[in-house]
Amino acid sequence: MFFGYYPGCSLHSTAAEYDASTRALFEALNIPLKEIPDWNCCGATSGHSLNTYLCHSLSLRNMVLAEGVASHLVVPCAACYNALRSTQAFLKSGTKEAKKLQEDIKLSIGQEYKGMLEVHHLLEVLGTPDILSLIKEKQKVSLAGLKPAAYYGCLLTRPPKVVNFEADAEQPQLMDRLLKALGAEPVSWSHKTECCGASLSIPAPEIVEELVKKIVQAAVRAGANLLVTACPLCQTNLDSRQPEDYKLPVLYISEILALALGISAPWLNKHLIDPSPVLKSCNF
């Protein structure tokens, strides 16, 4: 078993710890990840904001390249995942524009999309029964004492019919299930799919601060001692824009799983809010 791997731009810079921990995790599980050669940016929010067709074209190039590597692609970034799934839905619509997109990409890159690729978010891969039991088999450290608030955000879950992440888009459970399986006690809380403001962080930080404050307050109110995300935009916003006095650490799901597998975690010092007090209090 192996997977194609699409890290996306954030995982090569602001979210380097997400990339490092994901790779380490798969290595420990003996599942090879093959990075898509010469992948490009998915266009993110800016792409579809100004030119949706461009966004689909960028994703389709990645899909063609990915198809040459593996039939299953794992994507840790929720924004990239959303872009790829949206493009797949767009192609499936079979409209005139969708056909033009296929033609255009053939002309631009000299290759055709065969339509065989399956796109998965990292969480979906980790949550498959086989891989979850493999993780449990290799677990060295219990996550007991951790009370994470599993935060899914927008791009992973919406629009539900396009991304098809989980049946109930208002109440996703996958991350909670993973955390629980390894001994943590995920809290039940109100804001797991509220928006963090994503790309507004730079041009409209006052909005993002307001949204992040509500999310962090809700997590604390529910008794969480840390937030867990599966999206580099969410992690960066929650880590950098929460009110000074909260200091609620924000870790990636891959970092938590790596801890459970006893993998050394040099990347933990990359976070603005130091997670070590909480991790120490839980005997990590």
Next chain:
Amino acid sequence: MQENKVLPQPHLLSWVQETSGQPVSRCYQCYKCTGGCPVASFMDILPHQIVRCLHLGLEDELLKSKSIWLCASCHTCKARCPNGIDIASINDVLKAKVISRGLVPASSTIATFHREFLASVEKYGRAHELGLVMAYKWKTRDYWKDLSLGVKMFRKGKFRLWPDRIQNKEQLRSIFKRARGEA
């Protein structure tokens, strides 16, 4: 305000329905979209009002509105609308119309951010976050906001100094050209 004199105009409505793929005319003004919208309190025209403006053909009002830029594309409206209307997609085509007509975007900061982001992708094939933030600051003449946060992130090694580039620039150039309708 000229609320008593507005006569519905179908042109804008049908254009938006076609380009965004959203069934805009199905809306029955239940306000569910606005109820769940995370940025509603910052908007000048609320999500359900955006749809109503489309019904009435109030094009100027929409193209001058801040809301189309403030929309975070969270798709909460789409997930909850009983008629499956995605206001994020509507806002996307309206933003594209503002740009293609050469009008001034109601939020110049957000528009500048999107432009710089795409410029970075067009240049390197991948977004270079540090370069993009610096270009954005330069264009908006807003050097001080978030400076200390930027320094903190820099110290943590969050930014890559030099851009990550893709090899196949030709393919990228062709993709951008076609998406702009230049090829």
